[in-house]
Amino acid sequence: DSFDILGDGVKELLVGRDDGMIEIYSFESADDPVLRHDHALSESIASIQGGCVGKDGYDEILAATYSGWLTGLTTEPVHREGGSGEELKLSQEMQSKISSLRNELEQLQIKVLQEREKYQHSSQSSTAVSSVPAFSVNDKFTLNKDDASYSLILEVQTAIDNVLVQSDAPLDLLDVDKNSAVVSFSSCDSE
Numbered sequence: 001d002s003f004d005i006l007g008d009g010v011k012e013l014l015v016g017r018d019d020g021m022i023e024i025y026s027f028e029s030a031d032d033p034v035l036r037h038d039h040a041l042s043e044s045i046a047s048i049q050g051g052c053v054g055k056d057g058y059d060e061i062l063a064a065t066y067s068g069w070l071t072g073l074t075t076e077p078v079h080r081e082g083g084s085g086e087e088l089k090l091s092q093e094m095q096s097k098i099s100s101l102r103n104e105l106e107q108l109q110i111k112v113l114q115e116r117e118k119y120q121h122s123s124q125s126s127t128a129v130s131s132v133p134a135f136s137v138n139d140k141f142t143l144n145k146d147d148a149s150y151s152l153i154l155e156v157q158t159a160i161d162n163v164l165v166q167s168d169a170p171l172d173l174l175d176v177d178k179n180s181a182v183v184s185f186s187s188c189d190s191e
Helices: 092-123
Strands: 012-016 021-026 034-040 045-055 058-065 070-074 137-144 149-156
Touching: 012 045, 021 045, 021 058, 045 070
Parallel strands: none
Antiparallel strands: 012 021, 021 034, 045 058, 058 070, 137 149
């Protein structure tokens, strides 16, 4: 997207990448764009948009991720300094928002417990049928020209416990900064 997020009268380029990076580029001169800010998310970004969403006078960037989460980055200052011994006083509106969110959270926790009990009851009945849940997998296998390697990117809307890679050819696995996996090698029976 293009949006004047810096408030300098010139639109900046907002970029959301497959690796979860949000980047803001400015055009200060006729040269190449300059990276002004970046922010890393834990999953790929499906869509990005600049605008005023939450509070008048403060522009924001909204990013939708692969699993459907919406993340917002705002220009509104979020830290307030307080003197020593000063208590943070919340407005009545903020206190009611917090109370409303706590009530909603408690209702959701109760609903989760009820659904969990319902599932336990149905799975232990004699007519229960087990099935593998269906979910979509976002996968990419791309060539990196710089080091002649391939990047395998897997995203699923649930936790990934194990990924098994099997190959007839010998492989070298390279670690990358954003990788949180623990790699384990095992030799394969040639037959």
